[in-house]
Amino acid sequence: MTECRTCATSIPDDAEACPNCGRATSWTDDVDWDESPGAPAWIAWAVVAGVLVATFLLGAFLITQAPAPSKPEAKDKTSVTSTEPTKATEPEASEQTQDSEPTTSESAETGPTADPSPIAELATAEVPGSAPPNNDVDGTQVTFGGENLIDGDPETAWRQSGDATGSTITLRFPQEVDVTSVGIINGWAKTTTSTSGTDYDWYHSNRRVLAVEWLINGETYSQTLIDATGYQALDVTPTRTADVQLRIVSVSSPGSVNPRDFTAIAEIAVSGVAD
Secondary structure, three states, X not given: OEEOOOOOOEEOOOOOEOOOOOOEOOOOOOOOHHHOOOOOOHHHHHHHHHHHXXXXXXXXXXXXXXXXXXXXXXXXXXXXXXXXXXXXXHHHHHHHHHHHHHHHHHOOOOOOOOOOEEOHHHOEEEOOOOOOOXXXXXXXXXXXXXXXXXXXXXXXXXXXXXXXXXXEEEEEEEEEEEEEEEEEEOOOOOEEEOOOOOEEEHHHHOEOEEEEEEEEOOEXXXXXXXXXXXXXXXXXXXXXXXXXXXXXXXXXXXXXXOOOOEEEXXXXXXXEEEO
C-alpha cells in the first residue's frame, strides 16, 4: 500500500490514481514545492493576499507622507489684485495730460505784453513852422518851437502865426511803437502876473484849437475839443506805427482880452508801448 501525497489516503501499490483525490500515483521526488507532501493549496492564496495587503499599506503610507501642496493660486490672486488698480490709474493720468495740452495753447495772448505808458517824448516833433521868439511880461525870452509839444510842460507851447487850420504836425519815432491813445492841450496853458500885478491868461488870449484829426497808420480819428487847459485824450485802436500825425481842422478867434493872433498848442500826448 502507498499513501497519496496529496490527501494522505492509502492506495494500492498498483493503483494508477488516488481513489480519493484522483491524483496520479506516478509522482517523483523532483516536484514543485506546492506538490510536496504537507503543502496545502491555501498557502498560495495566503501569499497572494499578503502581497495585496502589503501593496495597499505601502500606498497608504506614501499618500500620508506626501508634502502638503503649496498655494500658488492664492499667491497669484493676490498678485493680480494688487496690479489691477495700477493698470486702472495709468490711462487716467494719460488722459489728464492730454486734456491739459489744449489749455496751454488756448491761453496764448496777442498784442502788447506791457501796460501802455506815455511815449511822446521818444519822438521828434515836425511842425510846418513856428512863431518867432518873444519876451514875457517879466522880460524872459520865450520860444515856440516844435520841441515844446513833447517836453511835458504845459506852460511852454508851439505857436504858429495866424489861423493854423489845415496845418499838420508829425511825431516821428525812431522805431515802430504800439499806440493805444493820443491827446492834446489845445492852447497855451499859461498865466503870468506882471510886476504891476496884471494877470495875463495866454490860453484865452491866443487862438485855441477846436477840432483835430489824428492820422495813425492809414486810420483817421476825429476829435472835437473843449475850452479847457488840461489834457483831452482819445483812445484809438491799438496800432503799430513809426509816426503819428495831427491835422488841425479848426481854431478859435483870438481872445477878447490882450488878443494874440497866434494858434497855440501846449502839449501833444501819445500813450502806448515802445520796444
